[in-house]
Amino acid sequence: MKTTCAAALAAAIFLVYPSISTAQKHAGAKQQASKKARRQEKPSKLAAQIEAVLSQPAVARAHWGIKVTSMDGRAIYSLNEGQLFQPASNTKIFTTATALALLGPQTTFTTKVIAKGTFSSPGRLAGDVVLVGAGDANLSGRSIPYVPPAMRPKVAPGQEPSPGPAALRYLEEMADQVAKTGLKVVNGDIVGDDTLYPWEPYPQDWAIDDTVWGYGAPISALTINDSQLTMTITPGSAPGVPASVMLDPIAPYYTVDMSALTTGPARSGNHLQIERSVGSKVLRVYGSIAVDSSPEEEEIAIQDPAEYAAAALKSMLEARGILVTGIARAKHRISSDDRGFLQASREAIPNMDWSRTYPPAAPASACTGNCGAVPERVLAQHISQPLIEDMVVTNKVSQNLHAEMFLHNVGAAVLGDGSTVNGARVVRAFLTSRAGVDPDDFVFFDGSGLSGHDLVAPRATVRLLQFASTQSWFADWKRTLPIGGEDGSLVARFGGSSMKDRVFAKTGTLSEARALSGYIDCASGRTVIFSIMVSAHTPGSSADRIAMDRIVELIGAAE
Incomplete structure (x- = not known):
């Protein structure tokens, strides 16, 4: 009788513990599923928001490419990321990163x-x-x-600025x-x-x-x-x-x-x-x-x-x-x-x-x-x-000639001849061998982006931006990028939005092509990498730039 009771008690305990364990497993699974759903919800919501922006009649006929990742390269959003676009002055991102890495920040001429x-x-x-x-x-x-601009001497109304x-x-x-x-x-x-x-x-x-x-x-x-x-x-x-x-x-x-x-x-x-x-x-x-x-x-x-x-x-x-x-x-x-x-x-x-x-x-x-x-x-x-110091000027104001001279100077330093093709050869070798950029994702014929033959995929730009963030020269290079609402070619953009002082990016404009690529300090406190490129937008229109800036704001809020 005692044996039977003991067995029954043991059986009861055995039955109870598995049920608790199963409940815990179910709860854990639910929690994981919830986390996964939340992770998926953000990109889905962001995707829907971006789609709504790009479906507007003023920009819907243009060709768009977008890539967004975390700083460690985790994918957040992409659209035509592997297709080729005219980068315009986004080319300077590739030229200046190569020059800084190979020549060093304190080099003089x-x-x-x-x-x-x-x-x-x-x-x-x-x-x-x-x-x-x-x-x-x-x-x-x-x-x-x-x-x-905010730190430059102010000129009183009616006064002429002092000559430089x-x-x-x-x-x-x-x-x-x-x-x-x-x-x-x-x-x-x-x-x-x-x-x-x-x-x-x-x-x-x-x-x-x-x-x-x-x-x-x-x-x-x-x-x-x-x-x-x-x-x-x-x-x-x-x-x-x-x-x-x-x-x-x-x-x-x-x-x-x-x-x-x-x-x-x-x-x-x-x-x-x-x-x-x-x-x-x-x-x-x-x-x-x-x-x-x-x-x-x-x-x-x-x-x-x-x-x-x-x-x-x-x-x-x-x-x-x-x-x-x-x-x-x-x-x-x-x-x-x-x-x-x-x-x-x-x-x-x-x-x-x-x-x-x-x-x-x-x-x-x-x-x-x-x-x-x-x-x-x-x-x-x-x-x-x-x-x-010249690189800060070059990227802030998008100075074409200086970017071309960076290209020629790396060709002269590395290969002993400062030709355009030797500079492009050094940039290509650096991007593919050192930075891990796919060799089929870009073609450069110059250092500034003024050539209509230049082509880049958004994912190539993001890959370089992610690589740069891991390098000893990153802090120097990042400070060359225009800051939203603050300076350079972004001084008149993002000034009235939550992205002021939180976008560090290179602009690009050439005929009916536009680009913006860099880093966003998001509302969550995290930083993400992005590249937005558009080709074949309506001539003489700024609707694509307005849409581009809105997408940046959406990314900053979502992440």
Whole structure:
């Protein structure tokens, strides 16, 4: 009897415990299912919200690509992530990341003035004075480091802003150094030498009409004032009176044809055109500017930056009492590379050490002592600001020429030749071998994104952004990105939304393509990576930009 009771009790205990265990399992399973549902709910809700934005008639006909991940690469949302889009200035993300990783943030570039010839007496040179470009993008009046708009000095109403540093200040400083050497006569030419890069002023598929303007300035290892001049067009005193044109900085370079430029009646508006034929140094300005109009300013590209630099230096030396018997001219190096661009840019770089940084390449003409048949002597030099400070400028304001110079400088440093294709080859090798980007997910023909041949998949951009976040140089590089509502090309975006100061991203605009890629500090406190690209949007419309910004806000709120 006792045995039977004990057995029954044991059986009862046995029956109870399994039922408790099963209940716990069910509860645990429910909890896990709930967590999974919550994890799935966010992307589903976010997907529905994004779909609603993209279904609006103003943007529904455009082609969209989106990729969003966590910082560790976990997928959050995607749409056409593997399809190719024109990245426009999102290309600068790839160029600047490669340059920072391989050249290092503190790298500098040294521009030199060299006497190339013999001195018949201490002050008389039988030979040329050569200004040797070393890839410094900031021989200009630009203030560096970059200062966000909110931190710049305020200008009182009615007051004119104080003028910044002179555009040719560093060239003036080098001219002063030359004068202090005691040089009095140059029986030769003043030469602008940009042979660090082959003379390839325009990458493939840059639009012909872009070459007139500052944003399409030609690429040269000897770049003065961003290879551009400011043209100011001012109306005359009365309708019918010729208008005036001024170029700044003033140097003997362009001729301006104003024969068809006039002053129009009050309130007639401005109807101005500026043209320059390829290879020409004649600017034709025509049309009308209203008599009551404020002066109009345009940035005009310098057709041959090395020649312009030589002309400006010649004038400065003459102003300091130095007689120059020759002319101002450029020294270019013409490329003899007969490889096709796509084939050459895909060539592997054997024995590449991705863990090291590379010193900038020294121009062949920048040596001292007897460098061949003609003796050389350094008369003056200028050392650039650290590379990272120029990179902040480049990404904040989306400076095309500087991005191209980063591309050429990595080609020169790594491969010993600063050609466009060598720069693209280094970028491709870095992205595929080091950053883990799929080689079929991008094609770059330049460093700025101005080429219409450039193509990138959103997932390639996100992959690079995720890789960059794991690198020792990430903090330096992230601070180069525009901040929503705060500075750079995002200063006028997100300012009135919850995303102000929480979006760190590179913009991109080219014809009917637009892009925005970077990092979002979300409402939850987490940071996510995103890339949004659109092609074939309606010309002249900003609806795609408004939709893009709304999607960023939705991502920030959902995550």
